[in-house]
Amino acid sequence: MGSDSSPNLPLIGTTVAEGYAHWSPELRKECDDNAYRGVLGQSLLKETDSSRIWETTLSPGERISVHRHVLDYFWICLTDGRVRQHTSDGTTREISYARGQTCHFRFSEGQYHLHDIKNIGDDVLSFLTVEMKDGANEPLQLP
Numbered sequence: 001m002g003s004d005s006s007p008n009l010p011l012i013g014t015t016v017a018e019g020y021a022h023w024s025p026e027l028r029k030e031c032d033d034n035a036y037r038g039v040l041g042q043s044l045l046k047e048t049d050s051s052r053i054w055e056t057t058l059s060p061g062e063r064i065s066v067h068r069h070v071l072d073y074f075w076i077c078l079t080d081g082r083v084r085q086h087t088s089d090g091t092t093r094e095i096s097y098a099r100g101q102t103c104h105f106r107f108s109e110g111q112y113h114l115h116d117i118k119n120i121g122d123d124v125l126s127f128l129t130v131e132m133k134d135g136a137n138e139p140l141q142l143p
Helices: 025-033
Strands: 043-047 051-058 063-069 072-077 081-086 092-097 102-105 113-119 125-132
Touching: 025 063, 025 113, 051 063, 051 113, 081 125
Parallel strands: none
Antiparallel strands: 043 051, 051 125, 063 113, 072 102, 072 125, 081 092, 081 113
16 A cells, blocks of 8 residues: 555555454444444545545544545545544554645555544644545445
């Protein structure tokens, strides 16, 4: 999985890792319960045969619950911001974003990225995420 201007994030295999045993019971349960949740943002702006476009705007302290990426995708940060992210391999990281920053991800068959995001900055954080449906994995079903 590559990155344009953001740290590389771990790719997790085909099962949820046991590395998050040190997290709270609530967060562990959310990781397990949402292991196949394909809702990546707050709003699905558009879906076509070839893509899905998601919008997310997080106020300070607001969080997107655990979700799973399986499709090749990229995001574009629309504002500066800072987040805390938990991934299913047990990693917790804090990441700073700059307006205009982008990051592209590619997945081989069976690969995925399972994580949450919480705005830990003082300002609203906003970004767009675009999934491409023509990659190695089938799109997850949306509710």
